[in-house]
Amino acid sequence: MEKDSISSQEEVILLLVGNLQPNAYAYTLKNELKEQLNRNVSLASIHTILYRMEKHGFLKSSMGGVSSSRGGRSKRLYQLTSKGFTVVAEIRLVRNNLWDGISPNQFLTSF
């Protein structure tokens, strides 16, 4: 399991790809990151993460979708693979378990 562990940044990207499908490519991801998480990330970093995730097999990609605002260039559209889905699902499971262990009251009394 160790080698499939991913950073939270990567986790967010994977989740966003899942959300934006079938229109998930670097620039839409960047916009979503800004809107939903209020994070400013450069296109280059997003590309790097996508590249890495694809290499690990969490994502797959295909070329397509030419538009005039892109100077007539095609984009690389990403999709979550089942392996990628498993990874984020596992993270969610672990998190949920951990959340279950925290009682709000306990947290409050510690003040």
Add this chain to the structure above:
Amino acid sequence: MKDANKTNPPRLAKKIFRWFASEAWHDEILGDLEEQYSDYLHQHKKWLADLIFYYETILFLRPHIIKKRTKTRKVMLTRNNIKISYRNLVKNKTYSLINILGLALGLTTCLLIYLYVNYDTSYDDFQDENTYRMWINRVYPEREVNYPFVPHSFGPQLVEDFPEIEAQGRCFKPFNPTTVKVGDNYYIENNLIFADSTFLTILDFEMIQGNRETALNDPNSVVINQATANKLFGTESALGKSIEFSGSSKKVSGVVADYPANSHFSFDYLTAMHQLPFFNQINWVGFSAMTYLRLSDGTNPISLENKFPAFVKKYAEGPIQKRNGISYDEYIKSGNGYNYHLQKVKDIHLKSNLENELKANGNLNYIYIFSAIAIFILIIACINFMNLSTAKSTERGKEVGIRKVLGSEKKQLVSQFLTESIILTLISMIIALVATYLLLPEFANLAERPLSIIQLINPASITAMILIVLVTGLLAGLYPAIFISSFKPLAVLKGKFKNSKTGSNLRNGLVVLQFAISIALISATMIVFSQMDYLLNKPIGFNKENVIVIENINEIATNQDISRFETFKTEINKLPNIISSGYTSNMPGDQVADFVARVPGTDQKESMIMRRMIFDDQIQQTLDIKLLDGRFFSRNFNDSLSIIMNRSAIEKLGLTNPIGRKIQEINANNEPIEYTIVGVVDDFHFQSLHVDLKPAAFTYLNGPNGFISKMAVKIDGSDQGAIQQLENTWNNFVAGTPFKSYYLKTNMEQFYKAEKATGKIFGVFTFLAILIACIGLLGLSAFIINQRVKEIGVRKVLGASIFQLLTLLSKDFVKLIAISAVISIPASYLLMSRWLENFAYSIEINWSVFVIAGLAAITIGITVVCLQTVKAAISNPIDSLRDE
């Protein structure tokens, strides 16, 4: 159009991206970037959107995006490259040899010049940074003199008055040699220096024996250097031994390592200065001692210098007033000045030019000139290398064509050619190092400097050499590499070569540059040599031929018996081959004392400083000095208060009818001595021709302050026996002091030793530069003839004669050389006139020099070209025409 431009992201950024990013990424990433850009354009100003576009683009500099460079690029010197280079070198033996030798020659010259320059700039590197020497710029109303000596009371008083001066040390070197006796052996020593007890701590001395703090405290102590210790005492320890100095016995209190040759200072014996009564008297005016000062850390020498005028006024005002009879301020106002300065000890050798230094100073200009020559020669050598490689490249056109057809990339070809040129440079450098090692003794001899190859073994020099190899290799290889690798394979394989206009312009420009440098060097060498010839043969107002000078003549008067001078002279004159002989205080070429004269009755302030020599009655005929008016000293008159002056002195004093006029000598004791002028002699050059003629006065040897130190003997013909006879006579008169003599002519030639050495070095470099330029021309003509070989063939078939072909082919080169002459002649004219300004007497630059230099260059050029051309012109046209 404008709109399109407005919405388009900056093209440069895209270009940069395409340059560094691998092709696979171009579409999608540029797409994303542009999409983002078009969105930003709606929200922000264009310049901000542009900026963001640049920023985002640069961020893509990530390993997985950057283009993968091919392996050949990474390792240029692959084994294959080296193998091919070797095969090529062996295949074209003559070319490789010329190329390597030409470059090796250039590098050798550079290394030799580097050693020369390095030695000259290393003077006094080892001295303390805070040690300065005082010097004076003494201004007289009609002249200025710069001396390294200052009055000897200054040093100690300066230490007392200025807290920023930590210590001082003074020294003084007498003009005349000293006789030294150890046991039964006598030695004549020229390098005895009187020094302060602090002297060993002021300059850097390496003590072998003795204590530097106390060694010179005792007036009867002497410190010697290792060489002298070995000479006097052999292997025995010198410490505590006694040495006899003309009567007084001194004990060796210290032995010092031989002083480095690259210092302004040198000595064999150091003895305490305070044994001389003169140095114990107060002296604020007479320039008597070299004074070194050690300043405390952080002292600004300029601000210290600025305090000197007040110091001088405070102490020297009284004595100056007393001597001149007018107030100090008035004296300064009338155009006199005592300007004391400080100089770093390291700057003495190259950056100052004072009179009466311990050793001759170097000349910073020569350092610059030689460095420039080194760089020029290296440039010429590189140019040759480029030309030869380019020339050779046409023969390799087919190789390049095949390589290209087989899929070789341009950069692979470039790396192949660069490898070759770097290997060639490396071989040349190794040859150059060996050649430098072999030539160095000869060169050191020529340059009169103890140069050693060891100077090259230090990190800086080694790095410099490696850099030179790489830079020369790259520079020399880059042009041919790019030129050759840009051949169109199809054209090349068909047998056509690209002959671009820019390429030939560049090559022609290089030839012009080479020959401009060569012509400049040829004319400079010729001017240097004719100036030397002029200096050595200029009429100097007396006859220096066949004159032998006997030194230490005072020894004749044993027990102060002056009558012995007369008997000695009679004995000398009795010898065969001797024409005449005369006693004198100084010989031409020696340091001459000052003499302050004034004409009584004129304004008391109008005194004039001239030089004074003391003569006997026979000097005039011995030296053949021309008498213009009156008479010379004679035994038939009482001449003790007679004076003879030279023409410039009479002219400067403004005397129209000089014979019988009175002249007053003003001296420190303020008791003027009155002389009568009995004769006027023509000017003669008693100093080197670097300096102008000086007014001079001559007094008789039994006059006031009369003294003699030398005897001039005129012989008939340079008979070697004469010196032996003189020595025998000397030995009959003097016991102990050995006979010492020199030929006046040889001694006078010493003045121009530096120029002579420079002239020779110039000659050598000129020869090398021409040789290298010829090698270049050889390569270039080969190249051009190669390109025109078919034209030559066709012309021959159509009936052109060999002579016509030769003219045709050399015409272009002659044109180029003519252009170089036009460029270099004015430049060298200007440079050489500046050099000649170093001399008070110099030749006029004759235009024939440049004509000869230009013709020489053209002749050499044509010869070289013809050697190549003849081969092409006499070859059978079938050979060149059949493979079409």
